[in-house]
Amino acid sequence: MEHVSIRQLDRQELARIPDPLERRTAIALHAAQIGVFEFEPQTERVFWDDRLRELWGVTLHEDITYDTVIAQVHPEDRDAHNAQTQLALDPSGPRHFDLEYRVLPRNGHPMRWIHTIADCHFDGDRPVRLVGTVQDVTARRMAEDHTKMLHDELEHRVKNMLATVISVVKLSRRGQHDVNDYAAAIEARLLSMSRSHDLLRANQWQPVDLLALIDREVSSFLGAAHSRVTIAGSSLILPARHVLTMSMALHELFANASHHGALQTETGTIAIAIERDGENARFRWAETAGHPPPQDPTERSGFGVLLLTQAAPAELMGKAEYKMRPGGLHYGLDFPVDPLVQYGA
Numbered sequence: 001m002e003h004v005s006i007r008q009l010d011r012q013e014l015a016r017i018p019d020p021l022e023r024r025t026a027i028a029l030h031a032a033q034i035g036v037f038e039f040e041p042q043t044e045r046v047f048w049d050d051r052l053r054e055l056w057g058v059t060l061h062e063d064i065t066y067d068t069v070i071a072q073v074h075p076e077d078r079d080a081h082n083a084q085t086q087l088a089l090d091p092s093g094p095r096h097f098d099l100e101y102r103v104l105p106r107n108g109h110p111m112r113w114i115h116t117i118a119d120c121h122f123d124g125d126r127p128v129r130l131v132g133t134v135q136d137v138t139a140r141r142m143a144e145d146h147t148k149m150l151h152d153e154l155e156h157r158v159k160n161m162l163a164t165v166i167s168v169v170k171l172s173r174r175g176q177h178d179v180n181d182y183a184a185a186i187e188a189r190l191l192s193m194s195r196s197h198d199l200l201r202a203n204q205w206q207p208v209d210l211l212a213l214i215d216r217e218v219s220s221f222l223g224a225a226h227s228r229v230t231i232a233g234s235s236l237i238l239p240a241r242h243v244l245t246m247s248m249a250l251h252e253l254f255a256n257a258s259h260h261g262a263l264q265t266e267t268g269t270i271a272i273a274i275e276r277d278g279e280n281a282r283f284r285w286a287e288t289a290g291h292p293p294p295q296d297p298t299e300r301s302g303f304g305v306l307l308l309t310q311a312a313p314a315e316l317m318g319k320a321e322y323k324m325r326p327g328g329l330h331y332g333l334d335f336p337v338d339p340l341v342q343y344g345a
Helices: 011-015 020-031 050-056 066-071 075-089 138-171 179-202 210-228 240-260 303-315
Strands: 003-006 034-040 045-049 096-103 112-123 126-136 229-233 269-277 280-288 319-325 328-336
Touching: 034 050, 045 050, 050 126, 066 075, 075 096, 075 112, 075 126, 112 138, 179 210, 179 240, 210 229, 210 240, 210 269, 240 303, 240 328, 303 319, 303 328
Parallel strands: 003 045, 229 269
Antiparallel strands: 034 045, 034 126, 096 112, 112 126, 269 280, 280 328, 319 328
16 A cells, blocks of 8 residues: 655745646645545555644554544544445445544544545546545534533523523412512512523623622612621622522512511611531521511411522522521521632631
């Protein structure tokens, strides 16, 4: 078998090619970073340019055979590559090779996506020359995979959001006897969810500090009277998937305090404490000088109570404690956190 390597020419060498058509073709291939090859099935003569050798991770002076080619093709793509080759060499077939497949370079470089296009020339029914181009399309395939991942993630988020909205609408009916109060409760909860998504979008769906969620609710419910809320402890970075749950829980806590808790009085206060011990986080809420309703809210099982006592701990895989005391609600939520997520001092 004879092996020939077609060397990649530099720009000055390309400019000196005498034939105009050949020169333009060579310059276009160089600009597009396209490699060329030729294979003669009858003589097993192989022509590879340097770009193909670089993609396959083989040396410049190594003899190339079909075994060399197929050995570096990803195992999951070899059958497709072999099938395309056989079809291209079959006089009754399409006489054409067109396939995108993965290559694992021999020199240990990262996997590449390759697009090969070739035509087979025949002498009667005898294949004499398979000539084609090879292009590295890794960047495009990665972009397509990333787009698909984003599409799938968006579809998942939309489904979850719709399920949450349906739950809000259904469960908000509990404890409501006036249609206006019912509509106002739904509107407030949906607005809270909308603000959470605005925050996530502004943060490009990256983890969010729990303090930012608290500050947003404080501003929404108290405005300039934010001094009635004290916060002790460190920042706690929440993964994006937990932001909506914690945001809704905070909204229900502040709404409850405003309607019949510490924020309903002029002297009532709220103390929030955030702690993290390794892989465990603790959130504490304590109201003072409020006037909670005589009936324990847990007996009414409204939306807010169900969210705080059941939905939130279930979503965060933690546990909650909900107690009404003379000065107002005392609430605790313990849940695991990712040990790799950073948090401030």
